[in-house]
Amino acid sequence: MSKELIRLKDVSMTFDGETVLDNMNIYFNDKEFLTLLGPSGCGKTTTLRIIGGFLVPTSGDVFFDGVRINDVPPYQRQVNTVFQKYALFPHLNVYDNVAFGLRIPKAASDGEDVIDQSSSKKKKQKKVKLSKDEIDQRVREMLEVVSLKGFEKRTVSSLSGGQQQRVAIARALVNRPKVLLLDEPLGALDLRLRKDMQQELKRIQKQMGITFIYVTHDQEEALAMSDTVVVMNNGKIQQIGTPEDIYNEPKNAFVADFIGESNIVDGIMREDYVVEIFGRRFRCVDKGFEKDEPVDVVIRPEDVDIVDLSQGALTGLVTSVTFKGMHYDIIVDFKGFKWLIETTDFCPVGSRIGIKLDPDSFHVMKKSEYSGMYGDYSSYSAEYDEIGDVEYQEEEAPQEEYYEG
């Protein structure tokens, strides 16, 4: 299962003196669903285009199945792409769009020697054309996989966004690539359709048994679909891991903030299993830090228990309450630092509450370049507002106060 298929080694990319990818090292396993996640401009699409062959890295190497493919053009790679706005051919109908790749004569072998440059240099390869029947069979098969049977003769422009999306996926997959690259494929769809397509994509990936490399800025989408998530920012990989790892054990303040909701406070690791925040010591499950090392402490909003003032380890003032259906989002002021707490108990604005924190509700991280940049729940990037994910908008609050330790 976990055979390595693609590796980027020391890959850097510079456009007009601006570094977009900074010495990136990563490998992609066969048959996995891997997501490159990050805010816009983090280099995720650039990474995808390098794998697709549309960009040649400024420095570093790209390996496919152990062979260096830096200079192999896109049309000779065993990789297919689903583009951001589908890029369907408007002059062709659904059937012809899907059949497009199959109708192009391909190199005879399974592609091994296409990629092997040393042997294929200047040597004319025999091109094989698929028979009409085979093309027909494969196109119809694929249209069935993406649930578009009966749409063969339809023009592309007469389809809905979701249907166009399926055509784009079928058009790529019908070529039986080893890897499918997807560049924010669900970005143009509405929320409901996006959720359906997430399930659909996961199912197709399982059914075809190939590698999906998926680019998105939607953390929820990434967590829901992926085997592995790669969080990127500023052209650097911040963390690689399973969705659970990324959520539960973020490596730095950027990841903690980008994935889910996080209260991030300055703390001091007094000794193994003991962390100090707001001048009070708490038991925690983290260890392996220096004695008295300054750290960033992540406390997820759902891990905070609200208790009576008398029993609270910390006490704070409720400054805002938002009803979210399943729970309330309340904002609590602790010595000038505002926390987001998810609770099912209603606490009116202006009331003082106490909170209790279990040892496993703390996640301690080493200080990083991102320390202090993200602190409270509101620091979602502006990008999120643009997509209009209503769920996040209400949590917007001015980031005015920082806890000065």
Added chain:
Amino acid sequence: MKERPSFGGRALTILTFIFLYAPIVVLIVFSFNSSNSRTVWSGFTFDWYVELFEDSLIMSSLSTTLAVSVISALIATVAGTAAAIGFFNMKKRMRGPLLAVNNIPLINADIITGVSMCLLFVAAFGILGNFTGWLNSVFGLDLPTRFTLGFGTLLIAHITFNIPYVILSVMPKLQQMDKNLMDAALDLGCSPLSAIWKVVIPDIMPGIVNGAIIAFTMSIDDFVISFFTAGSTSQTLAMAIYTMTKKRVSPKINAISTLLFTTVLILLVIVNIRSSRQEKKYNASLKAKKSVAR
């Protein structure tokens, strides 16, 4: 609601159109006049049109015009489309100046273009003649050493002034094209050339066809540049009309001019209708995409 134009405004508009179109209306009306007079209406007739088709000079110049227009439009369309695709894929810093240079012939006075081409051809013929003369003397060949203006130079001139029109009509189509289309074709296994052939060309086809029609129209229409580059052996329709006005003035001129005017008018109307339809279609597709996004 739009305000209705005032009386003065309407009068001015009507006057403008009268000044613009009165000459052509007179020309057309008198092409059906049964007498030779250009002032007195003496009855309706098709005679002048019939005579037109019996006039061998006019018929031969018509065939020259059609040949030059069709061939030059075809060649200019191919060359102009290739140039537009080339420009489009250049960096902006290169593309801007090149497009500006492309536009210069459009605003340049025809007479300058015509005279300069004439001079260029003559100079080139001189050099070519010397060269073939030298070849003849060295290798004992019998190549011609004297060249004259004729159908060949006429054709080259027409191709030259047609190319900018084709580029101008293809360029916007390229700019409207989804930038990922080319990448998608490469991704599916097309070489860059076959990607252009299979995906880019079909997508910009409406622009190419429009460019070809405009080029054809410009060719049929042209007098000045043809006059300087056709030499004494070839004659286009426009040149034939000009020659006729110098000799005996006959209503045949009205008839042939009417035909030329109508042809050009029809072609331009076709181009305009096509462009506005494409515009509507493009806007509709943009709207559709937006509604999907919501």
